[in-house]
Amino acid sequence: MLHKNTLLFAGLSAAFLSVTATNASAAVVASLKPLGFVAAAIADGVTETQVLLPDGASEHDYSLRPSDVKRLQNADLVVWIGPEMEAFMQKSAQKVPDAHKVTISELSGVKPLLMKGSDDDEDEHEHAHAEGEKSDEHHHHGEYNMHLWLSPEIARLSAVAIHDKLVELMPQSRAKLDANLKDFEAKLASTDEQVGRELAPVKGKGYFVFHDAYGYYEKHYGLTPLGHFTVNPEIQPGAQRLHEIRTELVEQKATCVFAEPQFRPAVVEAVARGTSVRMGTLDPLGMNIQLGKASYSQFLSQLANQYASCLKGD
Known part of the structure; x- marks a missing residue:
């Protein structure tokens, strides 16, 4: 009988450990590093921020590893531009509930700021098809330029959206999140002037x-x-x-x-x-x-x- 109880206890312990390990890996997960910069400023002292795309890789041709998929599944919050930029995570991101996701290209304040993209290399896209390379769908960024993290204005709107989602998910950390957003906006404003x-x-x-x-x-x-x-x-x-x-x-x-x-x-x-x-x-x-x-x-x-x-x- 003791042997059975010991096994049962060991099994429960393992299950408990696996649950806590899964929870421990939950964090803010940003698709690209500059989005991680914004998220890390807002989540500072509240939760960890991780970035999917490794340094040296390109968002244009990256493929998710199984560990990346797991990180997306376990994330408290996923931050990305949207399917037209990060085609590599479109399927996984679709499975993340809206309550746990910020899609920057779809924010109401961002939409009016979108710039048209260039499409003057269509002949090269066609050439790539002829050579049997990855499909144009994989490459194409759609009608708009989706490198949105290069806009200080859109970065500020992204920070507000990340703050608002984290306040919903972690209301106990509201004071810290509020302070972080205020700090981010002040730092951004002074840097913006300096860069100008x-x-x-x-x-x-x-x-x-x-x-x-x-x-x-x-x-x-x-x-x-x-x-x-x-x-x-x-x-x-x-x-x-x-x-x-x-x-x-x-x-x-x-x-x-x-x-x-x-x-x-x-x-x-x-x-x-x-x-x-x-x-x-x-x-x-x-x-x-x-x-x-x-x-x-x-x-x-x-x-x-x-x-x-x-x-x-x-």
């Missing part, structure tokens, strides 16, 4: 970016991009596109061309070679920034430094 001052001297200088990700940031700070190599970084730009960019560089319309840490395309170097154009790097995901209370502000400042140093020629 830093970028003011380079407003009229033309440049090319590697992929069409930066529209919200550029519009907000009044920068003057001449264009981009590709809409989707998984697809190399066609010969005609490269010839057009090369012509503009030779005619000295651009001061700078920017690559990205996730994509070090030889194509950018080849096009800039033999011209007086400088090469810079823009990091649209803040790869080297740690999650913390001030990380979104650090992210905005880091991008400003990356733009300014190349455009000024420091």
Whole structure:
């Protein structure tokens, strides 16, 4: 009899441990690091924030691992842009109840701020089909530019939405969440002013970016991009596109061309070679920034430094 009771106790203990382990892994789970920056500032001191997309990976071609699916299932709150950006987590995100999810592209305050996306590489999409690569559906971002985390205004609206959901889920932490949101908004406002001052001297200088990700940031700070190599970084730009960019560089319309840490395309170097154009790097995901209370502000400042140093020629 004792043996049976011991087994029963062991079984109950194991079940209890597995439940607590599952609960312990619950957290705010953000799809991309810059969304993690915003979420971490709001959840600071209340719950942990985790990011799905690993550093060095691209949101354009990532595939969820079984452990990622588990994290999404166990999350207190899932924060993502929406199916047009993170196609890699669309199925898993659909299974998360609305009470435990913030879909930034669908926030009522965000919808009027959406910018139209570029679709000038459709011929390259078709070429990818011909080569039997991943389907266009996998790549296409739809009608709008979905790199919403690059808008300070949308980041603030996202922070408010994350705060409101966490207050519903964890009402006992309301005072801390309120204070965190207030801190985030104050820090964002001062960083926004500082970045505006830093970028003011380079407003009229033309440049090319590697992929069409930066529209919200550029519009907000009044920068003057001449264009981009590709809409989707998984697809190399066609010969005609490269010839057009090369012509503009030779005619000295651009001061700078920017690559990205996730994509070090030889194509950018080849096009800039033999011209007086400088090469810079823009990091649209803040790869080297740690999650913390001030990380979104650090992210905005880091991008400003990356733009300014190349455009000024420091």
